[in-house]
Amino acid sequence: MGVPAIVTAGDTRAAKAIYGESKVFLEVGGRSMVASTVATLQRVPEVSEVWVVGNRRRLEDVFADPELSKQLSKPLFIVEQGRNLLENAWETYRCILSRDPEAGRDPLGDEVDRSVLYLSGDLPFATPQEISAFVRQSQALEDCDYAAGLVPEASLVDFKPTEPGQPGIEVAYFNLREGRLRQSNLHYAAPARLGNRWRIEDMYEHRHQREFWHMAVLAWKLFFSGAAGPLIVSLYGVMHLAGLLDRWKWHRLADWMRGLVSIELNERVISGILDTRFRFVITEAGGCAIDVDTEQEYDAVQAGFAGWSEKQQQRTEAVYGPLPLVSGSANASATADSDGAGGD
Numbered sequence: 006m007g008v009p010a011i012v013t014a015g016d017t018r019a020a021k022a023i024y025g026e027s028k029v030f031l032e033v034g035g036r037s038m039v040a041s042t043v044a045t046l047q048r049v050p051e052v053s054e055v056w057v058v059g060n061r062r063r064l065e066d067v068f069a070d071p072e073l074s075k076q077l078s079k080p081l082f083i084v085e086q087g088r089n090l091l092e093n094a095w096e097t098y099r100c101i102l103s104r105d106p107e108a109g110r111d112p113l114g115d116e117v118d119r120s121v122l123y124l125s126g127d128l129p130f131a132t133p134q135e136i137s138a139f140v141r142q143s144q145a146l147e148d149c150d151y152a153a154g155l156v157p158e159a160s161l162v163d164f165k166p167t168e169p170g171q172p173g174i175e176v177a178y179f180n181l182r183e184g185r186l187r188q189s190n191l192h193y194a195a196p197a198r199l200g201n202r203w204r205i206e207d208m209y210e211h212r213h214q215r216e217f218w219h220m221a222v223l224a225w226k227l228f229f230s231g232a233a234g235p236l237i238v239s240l241y242g243v244m245h246l247a248g249l250l251d252r253w254k255w256h257r258l259a260d261w262m263r264g265l266v267s268i269e270l271n272e273r274v275i276s277g278i279l280d281t282r283f284r285f286v287i288t289e290a291g292g293c294a295i296d297v298d299t300e301q302e303y304d305a306v307q308a309g310f311a312g313w314s315e316k317q318q319q320r321t322e323a324v325y326g327p328l329p330l331v332s333g334s335a336n337a338s339a340t341a342d343s344d345g346a347g348g349d
Contacts, residue, residue: 200280
């Protein structure tokens with residue numbers, strides 16, 4: 006079943022500027038990252054239309070490019086950003102329901118079960134196969150209202166520096182019984198089924214796993230929220246300590262420590278925090294877990310883009326095979342104009 010995709014490209018609050026610029030507009034491989042993300046979605050068979058939320062004037066300029074427009078075969082809508090990530094995600098969902106990028110509405114009847122795909126606009130190594138696999142796995146889940154992506158450590162080895170001084174990206178992992186896994190930037194959700202949507206903003210703002218302060222603040226807030234109570238503090242503490250032990254090369258002790266925390270336990274805790282039915286979905290291509298949050302990461306992506314892109318494509322096809330072209334590849338997009346018109 007076709008699903009709308011919402012690309013979050015906002016630059017307010019927790020969004021980080023890179024070299025003084027909103028990161029989604031930075032170029033990688035000769036194209037802005039938001040343009041690359043939207044172009045990738047054109048080849049995801051399960052995606053029926055694309056909604057981009059951010060600085061509307063700047064986004065309209067990006068997608069007015071004739072060469073880019075030729076590659077857009079799916080309806081494209083542009084929504085003006087709100088105050089934060091949560092508002093952008095919810096209000097764009099409401100716009101999908103009304104089919105109007107300027108005036109949304111709340112879900113009616115069975116629309117509370119309508120799901121959308123969320124992804125960030127700074128994914129230079131995303132492949133259509135990985136996104137497609139994530140959507141299909143999420144749709145196959147039973148009793149799930151919100152699925153978030155995970156990527157195994159082995160899927161990201163190509164992005165590590167090969168030797169000191171060489172370009173590379175070191176990422177933080179969740180140290181779990183099932184292995185070391187990185188959260189990706191893919192989310193499949195029925196937004197109206199999330200009872201505590203407002204907590205997602207807190208989780209996003211304190212998402213940096215390497216920075217203990219961010220994790221401690223989030224755990225402290227949740228400790229007093231009545232959602233999971235002391236369990237969430239213990240969970241974060243064990244995962245963070247396992248990560249520290251692993252980085253200190255105490256691998257045997259780190260493995261024992263992470264054996265105390267499973268994916269299933271995390272799912273139960275997060276379900277309680279968000280008051281919804283939450284699940285993780287693992288994809289093994291890896292590119293959707295690499296975004297750009299710092300100037301150092303952007304420099305590394307710029308330097309390694311050609312080689313990493315080739316390796317990512319090879320890995321993706323080895324895992325998922327080639328993806329056939331989506332039918333109707335001719336330009337059939339309908340970009341929202343200044344009056345808010347969009348494709349149908």
